[in-house]
Amino acid sequence: MTRTIHLSLDINGRRHELDVEPRVTLLDALREHLALTGTKKGCDQGQCGACTCHVDGKRVLSCLTLAAQVEGREITTIEGITGENGDLHPVQAAFIEHDAFQCGYCTPGQIMSAVACIREGHAGSDEEIREYMSGNLCRCGAYNSIVAAVREAAQATVKEKMEVA
Amino acid sequence: MRDFSYLRATSADDAQKAALQAGAVLLAGGTTLLDLAKCGVTEPETVVDITHLSSLDGIAVDEGGATIGALARMSEVADHREIKAAFPAVSESLSLAASAQLRNMATMGGNLLQRTRCSYFREPGVFAACNKRNPGSGCSAIGGVTRNHAILGTSDACIATYPGDLAVALVAFDATVEIGSRRVPVDDFFLLPGNTPDRETVLEKGDIITAISIPASAAARNSTYLKVRDRQSYEFAAASAAVGLEFEADGRTVRDIRVALGGVATKPWRARAVEQALVGKALDAETVEKASSLAMEGAVSQGGNHYKIELAPRVITRAIEQLGLKVGGLA
Numbered sequence: 001m002t003r004t005i006h007l008s009l010d011i012n013g014r015r016h017e018l019d020v021e022p023r024v025t026l027l028d029a030l031r032e033h034l035a036l037t038g039t040k041k042g043c044d045q046g047q048c049g050a051c052t053c054h055v056d057g058k059r060v061l062s063c064l065t066l067a068a069q070v071e072g073r074e075i076t077t078i079e080g081i082t083g084e085n086g087d088l089h090p091v092q093a094a095f096i097e098h099d100a101f102q103c104g105y106c107t108p109g110q111i112m113s114a115v116a117c118i119r120e121g122h123a124g125s126d127e128e129i130r131e132y133m134s135g136n137l138c139r140c141g142a143y144n145s146i147v148a149a150v151r152e153a154a155q156a157t158v159k160e161k162m163e164v165a
Numbered sequence: 166m167r168d169f170s171y172l173r174a175t176s177a178d179d180a181q182k183a184a185l186q187a188g189a190v191l192l193a194g195g196t197t198l199l200d201l202a203k204c205g206v207t208e209p210e211t212v213v214d215i216t217h218l219s220s221l222d223g224i225a226v227d228e229g230g231a232t233i234g235a236l237a238r239m240s241e242v243a244d245h246r247e248i249k250a251a252f253p254a255v256s257e258s259l260s261l262a263a264s265a266q267l268r269n270m271a272t273m274g275g276n277l278l279q280r281t282r283c284s285y286f287r288e289p290g291v292f293a294a295c296n297k298r299n300p301g302s303g304c305s306a307i308g309g310v311t312r313n314h315a316i317l318g319t320s321d322a323c324i325a326t327y328p329g330d331l332a333v334a335l336v337a338f339d340a341t342v343e344i345g346s347r348r349v350p351v352d353d354f355f356l357l358p359g360n361t362p363d364r365e366t367v368l369e370k371g372d373i374i375t376a377i378s379i380p381a382s383a384a385a386r387n388s389t390y391l392k393v394r395d396r397q398s399y400e401f402a403a404a405s406a407a408v409g410l411e412f413e414a415d416g417r418t419v420r421d422i423r424v425a426l427g428g429v430a431t432k433p434w435r436a437r438a439v440e441q442a443l444v445g446k447a448l449d450a451e452t453v454e455k456a457s458s459l460a461m462e463g464a465v466s467q468g469g470n471h472y473k474i475e476l477a478p479r480v481i482t483r484a485i486e487q488l489g490l491k492v493g494g495l496a
Contacts, residue, residue, distance in 0.1 A: 003170060022171035022212065025199070045200055049266060058240075058269045064199045065270070068171045069192065069214055117265065134398035135264020 007071050011036065012080030022068055027051045029067035030077060038078040038108050042137075049136035052109040053077050059116035061135075078108035081115060090156055091115050094149040102140035110136045114150045123154035166202045173214045177221070177373065183213040185371040191215055193236060194271035196263075197279045205289050206280070206298060221274075221375060226251060230380040235274030235343075235373070239331070240265070242273060251381055254388035254407045258334040258427075261392045264399050274374035277332055277342065277354070278366065281325035282401055285309060296322045297362040311469035313401070316477075318431035319465055323362030326428060327355065328401050330392065333427035335377065336435050337407040338385045343376040344368065351377075355432035362431075384409030384421045387492050391484040392427070393476065402428030404477040408484040410492060417447045424481055426460060429473045436460040439481060448485070448495045457481040 004019045009029065018033050027044070030036040030053075042050030044063045051062040054076040081089040091114050094100070101107045113136045117123050122132035129150045130143075138146065172189075174180035184191055188210025192198055201207040215221075215236065222236040226247035233242055242248055243259035263271065271279075285292040285305035294303035306314055306324050315326040335351045342354045354366055368374075379385065388409035394400040405427035411420045422443050424436040442456035457478040464474050489495030 003168065005171060021168055023166050023168050023202075045203055046196060046267065049264065052266055059266050060270050061196075061266045064196050064267075066171070066192070066195060066199070066212070066214070068173070069195065069216060072217075113266065120265075122265070131398050132265050135266045 007067055011075045024067050025063055026065040026067045026070055027062035036077055036079055040105055040108055050106050050109040052112040059113050078112055091153045094153040098145045098149040100145040100149040101142050106138045118154045118157055123150055167208045169209045170211045172211055173217055180213055180215045181371055189213055193275040196267050196271045204287050232376050232378045233273050235375050236272045239268040239271045252385050254334040254390040257390035258330040262330040273377055279329050282328045283325040300363045311467035314467055314470045315431045316429050316464040316466055316470055316473050317434055318357050320358045322360050323358035327432050330427055332433040333425045334390055334407040336433040337423040337425035338379055340377055340379040342374055344372050344374055358431050383411035384423050389484055389488050391480055393480050404428045404473055404480045406480045406484040408488055410488045419443050419446055426477055429477045448489050453485050454482050
């Protein structure tokens with residue numbers, strides 16, 4: 001007999017109700033139950049980073065997170081980072097500017113990881129960016145452009161903070 | 166992944182009762198449990214989620230040492246200002262492990278309990294024989310591809326490497342694991358495989374790690390974690406060393422030195438022979454190199470992992486030299 005449990009998940013500022021088997025991961029809940037297919041399934045075992053989302057503002061792998069575990073937490077996916085008018089997030093804009101992808105499959109995970117990486121203060125140099133983005137693999141090998149995009153977005157964020165201050 | 170039922174613990178008592186049920190396993194960060202459930206290595210009937218317990222995630226550091234709650238995340242401990250100052254090797258062992266995402270998920274207690282990366286262990290569908298998974302079934306790794314397998318602490322039943330970094334730093338600095346009111350030194354917490362490689366720690370059913378404590382020491386304050394691997398980042402250690410060093414007042418004679426190895430042994434490996442050879446000595450390149458080689462006494466190579474016998478002492482030597490140069494005691 002298949003058991004299901006009822007969950008209320010807060011995703012991108014909206015409450016979603018769903019009934020799923022307890023073994024359903026956050027990744028499968030997003031993609032298969034809530035039609036939020038921006039989050040990608042790569043390896044499905046915590047090795048590639050394609051499924052990166054934010055839980056309470058921190059980047060995590062949704063393939064190794066049970067949906068049931070994150071009830072009551074604030075979940076953000078790639079669909080939730082654009083501005084109110086649909087403006088691209090500065091990291092998204094930087095990825096386009098630097099052509100930081102080829103096939104694009106790893107890109108949502110790269111962008112979610114980069115947004116958090118900059119917020120954590122771990123984007124201070126190319127070396128630091130490489131180290132703190134190492135959990136996101138790109139099999140097309142767009143790494144140089146990804147580092148350039150993260151560097152530019154990080155510098156723009158610092159500049160913006162200084163101007164606000 | 167086989168279906169299971171999900172139970173969210175609301176108190177530590179709750180969690181302990183639930184964990185005593187047959188087929189129940191605890192869920193913290195989930196990075197090992199869900200991975201192994203997907204591989205078919207673990208087939209829990211009930212998953213007991215302890216991540217909503219708020220009392221187990223504190224980090225407290227004072228003159229006597231640090232007490233770190235079992236549910237503190239790797240990233241929080243790695244970036245903790247006082248941990249970085251008093252136990253740099255512990256902080257480094259955490260930040261050099263896994264990826265930023267996994268470090269935000271994985272907990273300190275769960276990190277200790279991560280399972281081996283032995284490919285034969287992780288593929289039950291392909292390799293039926295594994296004494297760790299299925300006691301008495303044999304070992305597929307012996308005679309197989311052994312590049313990542315252990316050279317120290319092995320037995321005829323199992324040569325699987327303990328993959329973690331944190332526990333290597335902890336064992337170097339005499340940390341203890343708190344299991345409720347019980348306190349077990351990290352060195353005793355992990356078991357050698359012997360004839361029972363399925364038993365990896367002293368934990369009994371229903372036991373919950375509540376905290377890890379690390380006593381302060383001068384050696385811990387002057388410490389480093391050096392990790393050598395097949396790629397620059399996001400990889401398990403080919404060989405790693407946690408080293409801590411304290412000099413006498415003359416600034417060059419070793420008063421206290423701690424050395425532990427990762428990536429080469431079946432459990433976090435304290436290299437006491439290296440330590441004993443260096444206490445009371447003034448460090449120079451030859452003395453350090455000679456002492457480092459003592460860590461390989463009793464090492465058994467399987468062929469594919471033979472390189473580790475040469476690599477591991479070099480990692481120790483380099484870590485001691487880096488540290489010695491930093492504090493100014495290396496001739």
